[in-house]
Amino acid sequence: MAPTAEPHVMSTYGRLPIALSHGRGCRVWDTDGREYLDALAGIAVNTLGHGHPKLVPALQDQVAKLIHTSNYYAAPLQEQLAARLCEISGLAKVFFCNSGLEANEGAIKIARKFGHDRGIEAPEIIVYEKAFHGRSIATLSATGNAKVQAGFGPLVEGFVRVPLNDIAAVEQVARTRPNVAAVFLEVIQGEGGINAARAEYLRALRRLCDERQWLLMLDEVQCGIGRTGKWFAHQWADIRPDVMPLAKGLGSGVPVGAIVCGPKAARVLGPGNHGTTFGGNPLAMRAGIETLAIMEADALLANAAEVGARLRGALERELGGVKGVVEIRGQGLMLGIELDRPCGELLRQACDAGLLISVTAERVVRLLPPLIMTAGQADRVVAILAPLIRKLLATPLP
Numbered sequence: 001m002a003p004t005a006e007p008h009v010m011s012t013y014g015r016l017p018i019a020l021s022h023g024r025g026c027r028v029w030d031t032d033g034r035e036y037l038d039a040l041a042g043i044a045v046n047t048l049g050h051g052h053p054k055l056v057p058a059l060q061d062q063v064a065k066l067i068h069t070s071n072y073y074a075a076p077l078q079e080q081l082a083a084r085l086c087e088i089s090g091l092a093k094v095f096f097c098n099s100g101l102e103a104n105e106g107a108i109k110i111a112r113k114f115g116h117d118r119g120i121e122a123p124e125i126i127v128y129e130k131a132f133h134g135r136s137i138a139t140l141s142a143t144g145n146a147k148v149q150a151g152f153g154p155l156v157e158g159f160v161r162v163p164l165n166d167i168a169a170v171e172q173v174a175r176t177r178p179n180v181a182a183v184f185l186e187v188i189q190g191e192g193g194i195n196a197a198r199a200e201y202l203r204a205l206r207r208l209c210d211e212r213q214w215l216l217m218l219d220e221v222q223c224g225i226g227r228t229g230k231w232f233a234h235q236w237a238d239i240r241p242d243v244m245p246l247a248k249g250l251g252s253g254v255p256v257g258a259i260v261c262g263p264k265a266a267r268v269l270g271p272g273n274h275g276t277t278f279g280g281n282p283l284a285m286r287a288g289i290e291t292l293a294i295m296e297a298d299a300l301l302a303n304a305a306e307v308g309a310r311l312r313g314a315l316e317r318e319l320g321g322v323k324g325v326v327e328i329r330g331q332g333l334m335l336g337i338e339l340d341r342p343c344g345e346l347l348r349q350a351c352d353a354g355l356l357i358s359v360t361a362e363r364v365v366r367l368l369p370p371l372i373m374t375a376g377q378a379d380r381v382v383a384i385l386a387p388l389i390r391k392l393l394a395t396p397l398p
């Protein structure tokens with residue numbers, strides 16, 4: 001289709017000039033019939049890849065039965081998905097919404113009300129440098145990125161920022177600020193450049209939150225739903241959060257968000273405190289139920305761990321010693337390759353070479369493939385990507 005002189009869609013994104021038309025597994029095709037290997041999964045969304053042979057008929061069945069009803073009526077599919085999320089997380093109750101920022105917005109409300117219920121008039125939430133929690137006014141205020149916040153002040157108050165993996169910084173806040181009600185972080189920062197909270201740091205935070213009666217709120221919007229090889233990334237540290245916002249991969253492409261709460265937070269919100277028109281609709285719930293069921297039946301946690309390890313191993317072999325590669329990091333199928341320079345141009349080059357990837361935090365190549373990726377496809381990702389990175393790094397820095 002010829003582009004119109006003045007597009008009617010707001011230009012909030014720098015888009016690559018291809019339009020994708022259909023997909024199968026980890027392969028997608030554009031409207032000119034060119035094929036791409038998908039190592040992005042719609043930014044950690046397409047858990048089951050594209051056109052999954054079990055998901056598609058289930059969604060077709062649901063669309064024909066009911067898409068939306070409102071939250072005025074009993075919601076058996078919500079109950080079913082909530083029960084499964086509680087089973088795999090060890091938590092207690094769920095509120096369903098439509099996106100990551102909505103799940104985080106709800107988590108922030110829970111933290112504030114939890115504080116108010118304990119007699120704190122102006123509750124504060126500890127948040128992190130380089131964090132990303134969304135683009136609503138409250139979630140961009142919690143986000144640790146000046147570019148995301150620029151132009152949208154005044155920001156929401158009540159956030160205290162600390163660096164990641166520095167427990168002394170949190171202890172210092174604990175000593176000096178009596179109004180703290182919660183700590184809020186991503187287990188692995190995604191947009192911030194694939195920066196993991198260390199297991200011992202998470203365990204120390206858990207202890208501090210228990211001692212201080214704070215909520216531990218772990219944003220697993222990007223790193224959750226099997227991406228790291230466990231259902232949730234915090235499970236590698238053998239802890240449980242009090243509040244866990246989810247979205248992205250939960251519906252394998254159908255928009256769905258969830259706030260999963262443990263016993264300390266599960267009853268903070270009551271009738272009239274929170275709501276949504278679309279959240280928890282039958283189509284989204286069926287997508288979540290089927291995604292989790294297929295992940296289990298097809299052993300996709302193990303696949304994410306194994307194929308992720310292979311992908312990382314191949315990246316380390318091909319790029320490990322190369323000058324200009326700062327670090328290769330991440331877990332399972334959430335990997336980052338930090339370079340010594342901005343590398344946004346790799347997006348276009350990889351696309352031209354038939355590979356879909358992302359670049360975040362300016363200098364980090366990010367891989368977030370569908371959890372169904374095969375070993376052979378992982379090898380192909382590296383075969384396409386490594387030469388492009390080597391070529392970029394061979395160019396002298398200005």
Ligand SMILES: Cc1ncc(COP(=O)(O)O)c(C=O)c1O
Pocket residue numbers: 099100101102104132133134135186190191219220221222223247248
């Ligand atoms: C960790 C994290 N939280 C929240 C969000 C916001 O999710 P959404 O874009 O669905 O609002 C994102 C999106 O990238 C994210 O990575």
